[in-house]
Amino acid sequence: MTQSDITYVSHLECSNCHKTYDANKLTNLCPQCNKPIFVRYDLNAVKKRMNREEISSREPTLWRYHELLPLKNPANRVSLGEGNTPLIKARRLGKSLGLSNLYIKDESQNPTGSFKDRGMSVAVSRALELGVSYFCIPSAGNAASSLSAYASFSGSLAQVFMPEDVSRTFLVECKNAGANVALVKGTIADAGIKAGEFVRESNSFNISTLKEPYRLEGKKTMGYEIAEQFGWKLPDVIIYPTGGGTGLIGMWKSFDEMEKLGWIDRARPRMVAVQSSGCAPIVEAFNNDLYFASPWENPKTIAEGLRVPAAVGDFLILKALNESKGIALSIGDEEIIQSIKEFGQFLGILVSPEGAATLAALKKLLRAGWIEAEEVVVLFQTGSGLKYSHLLDY
Numbered sequence: 001m002t003q004s005d006i007t008y009v010s011h012l013e014c015s016n017c018h019k020t021y022d023a024n025k026l027t028n029l030c031p032q033c034n035k036p037i038f039v040r041y042d043l044n045a046v047k048k049r050m051n052r053e054e055i056s057s058r059e060p061t062l063w064r065y066h067e068l069l070p071l072k073n074p075a076n077r078v079s080l081g082e083g084n085t086p087l088i089k090a091r092r093l094g095k096s097l098g099l100s101n102l103y104i105k106d107e108s109q110n111p112t113g114s115f116k117d118r119g120m121s122v123a124v125s126r127a128l129e130l131g132v133s134y135f136c137i138p139s140a141g142n143a144a145s146s147l148s149a150y151a152s153f154s155g156s157l158a159q160v161f162m163p164e165d166v167s168r169t170f171l172v173e174c175k176n177a178g179a180n181v182a183l184v185k186g187t188i189a190d191a192g193i194k195a196g197e198f199v200r201e202s203n204s205f206n207i208s209t210l211k212e213p214y215r216l217e218g219k220k221t222m223g224y225e226i227a228e229q230f231g232w233k234l235p236d237v238i239i240y241p242t243g244g245g246t247g248l249i250g251m252w253k254s255f256d257e258m259e260k261l262g263w264i265d266r267a268r269p270r271m272v273a274v275q276s277s278g279c280a281p282i283v284e285a286f287n288n289d290l291y292f293a294s295p296w297e298n299p300k301t302i303a304e305g306l307r308v309p310a311a312v313g314d315f316l317i318l319k320a321l322n323e324s325k326g327i328a329l330s331i332g333d334e335e336i337i338q339s340i341k342e343f344g345q346f347l348g349i350l351v352s353p354e355g356a357a358t359l360a361a362l363k364k365l366l367r368a369g370w371i372e373a374e375e376v377v378v379l380f381q382t383g384s385g386l387k388y389s390h391l392l393d394y
């Protein structure tokens with residue numbers, strides 16, 4: 001093995017039935033039980049090889065955590081500079097809410113303006129390494145834009161399926177990056193059915209979130225990053241806008257990995273999943289103490305990334321919420337618009353409706369006494385509001 005071939009991946013493991021698989025084979029859902037598959041690492045070997053202190057001097061992308069990522073050969077990296085986003089202390093907004101430690105993780109500063117780039121950089125790189133050159137994805141918008149960019153940059157093909165009422169910017173981004181775009185009647189769930197059919201009839205690879213193991217690995221780097229940015233301590237509360245939940249599940253996975261590496265202690269943030277009241281299957285399942293969520297009928301919300309009526313990883317989201325003593329709650333579209341405006345007034349940034357929902361959720365939790373004034377709170381601002389400027393009536 002040469003230096004360029006080092007990987008610490010030990011195997012793949014089903015998140016549900018725990019059956020293990022060879023990590024050198026291209027994989028989608030668990031063939032046994034149809035649930036998401038996780039990547040497992042030889043963390044003891046990583047621990048011997050490196051320490052957390054050396055990370056700060058590395059390149060300013062998520063690839064600085066390469067020992068904890070699945071790629072074998074760095075030459076196969078498809079990177080547009082994703083990750084390493086700022087953690088902004090929101091002093092003025094915090095003060096107005098009576099909070100002294102409020103932070104915004106601003107994921108809009110990724111290459112295509114959302115945190116989807118984290119998952120896509122890692123998953124496209126690894127798929128290319130395993131021989132894929134044709135990708136297919138169902139998406140509410142940002143994932144399609146992101147895949148289109150990484151496919152273009154790597155010289156591979158992308159076929160995307162999006163709801164027909166998707167915001168125009170997403171369509172423009174995909175087409176401009178050379179992707180083939182199909183618009184589908186209905187929601188991302190209907191786009192998912194079309195994408196599934198397309199994959200069966202073509203030689204393309206389905207890179208739909210959690211239906212392959214590697215987008216999760218890219219998104220988990222948000223957990224590594226906030227730990228690093230807080231000096232290897234985790235915040236008390238993380239508020240996350242939840243559609244498919246990949247980021248939330250990924251961060252939860254990263255915390256376990258970091259504890260095993262000896263980088264953090266056992267303390268965990270309370271994880272908060274925010275959904276839209278027009279599409280809140282996880283909130284419904286959480287409130288009824290269910291293991292799986294039921295598909296949401298007639299999902300409707302301006303927060304396109306939250307219009308996910310059924311999440312493949314529903315049980316993993318619910319597990320993280322429960323284990324962390326967290327909570328799930330939903331926010332109406334009017335409150336979301338109001339929160340976009342407040343982000344502008346207090347921080348100057350134009351946030352996505354999904355990101356805005358976290359502020360509305362924070363206010364609800366403060367009113368309920370669920371968060372205390374001194375607690376360290378992180379809101380995930382997951383995407384750029386530039387793609388949604390039509391929502392504001394100025």
Ligand SMILES: *Cc1c(COP(=O)(O)O)cnc(C)c1O
Pocket residue numbers: 114116142143209241242243244245246247248305306352354355382383384
């Ligand atoms: C996709 C998306 C979400 C939801 O992310 P998940 O990890 O799938 O829950 C939230 N915000 C934005 C801007 C998105 O594009």
